Amino acid sequence: MPGPTPSAVEGLTADRHLLARTSTADRVADVLRTHIAEGTLAPGTRLSEASIATILGISRNTLREAFRLLIQERLLTYEMNRGVAVRELTVRDVTDAYKARLALEAAGLRNAAAAEPRLLAAVHEAVAQGERAAAREEWSAVATADLNFHRALARLAGSDRIDEFMRRLLAELRPAFHVMPSPREFHGPYLRRNRVIADLLAAGDLPAAERELTDYLDNAEAQITDRMREVRDAGGPR
Template sequence: MARSTAQRVADTLRTRIEGGGLPPGTQLSEEALGRDLGVSRNTLREAFRLLIHESLVVHVLNRGVFVRVLEPADVTDIYRVRAALETAGVRAAADAARPLRDAVARAVAEGERAAAGEDWREVGSADLRFHRALAALAGSARIDTAMDRLLAELRLAFHAMPSPRRFHEPFLARNRTLAALLDDGAYDRAEAELTTYLDDARTLILDVMRETSR
């Protein structure tokens, strides 16, 4: 089915938000974006509605539409749901198809290559691909869709990080460890490691949010 103009505009804005081109807190000007994208205000407003539904932007009465700034409660909730989705993948890993398992290893290698090149934003993108691959081991289209939406929201927190390296570097080795546990068939240990991993990641983000709000 062909995508509507509003859906294509939403795709463009989503890509800019996820890539950091429209950081959290940025006001989305109908006039400027309309000129830039060559679309009407009505089309933009429909695109905004789609992104509001995805929790990527918010409408503030009498002020306009802004890229969402996550609150600590948002991060806690995102990680709670992530834990459920990724754990479902780990529990299904033994029966997962080879291409799904290969995606986990590929994301680990991509993150390590990006780190070697000091490209810490790409390390972050590879990390998200790794966690999406973990959830995808469940073989559920609904889990995949839910995970995509959660990770798009999580990028809002990543872009607010003053030091991407500080956040992502400690988890490179842990990604490798998790992938190795799955390869070895140590699924119970992998699940325990994943639980601790996500708890630590959530805590680190919340600590940084507290520091930057002072």
């Protein structure tokens, strides 16, 4: 398991201002969650309580509570005598996450005909966001837009609970994307498929949109888990 790298932990410095007014555990957890999702804090990275508390200007008690929240969300792990680390996903984790994703996103598509216009607009804006990022060759931003697209699909269900489940699920899953050797080759084709789903949604062909979504998620799961097995067989994490 890799130790903390100065650049990874010091990258939190820019977010210290977010905690200036109310240094709560929820806000601290949100900062750490974002860095985990974006890959700044990579899977397996140990999180030094002393370093992070100092960098963010918070008490250790507040940080421990934030750690507890993120452990519950399956983003961090705790081991006796080893401390807290960013969780490393297994093939089983990814397979389970994609089953949950399909259930939540399909629920959104099935409710799309009754969804509020602003929720439908968010789906199309997420696609456009990804296309703009791809034109700039900003593949991390493409990945973010992709997750925004899928969260927007789940939001069509009109359920705050589904939205919250989806937010946590995508945050947990995003580190798995970093196993792919080429972000452009991985995300590029799915960006185009996002457009297909959005167009089917706009046309009102919800059964076709759900079929495309199912195939899409099956393909993405297979790509990620196949790559994880390759890494594992080469001596990397399981």
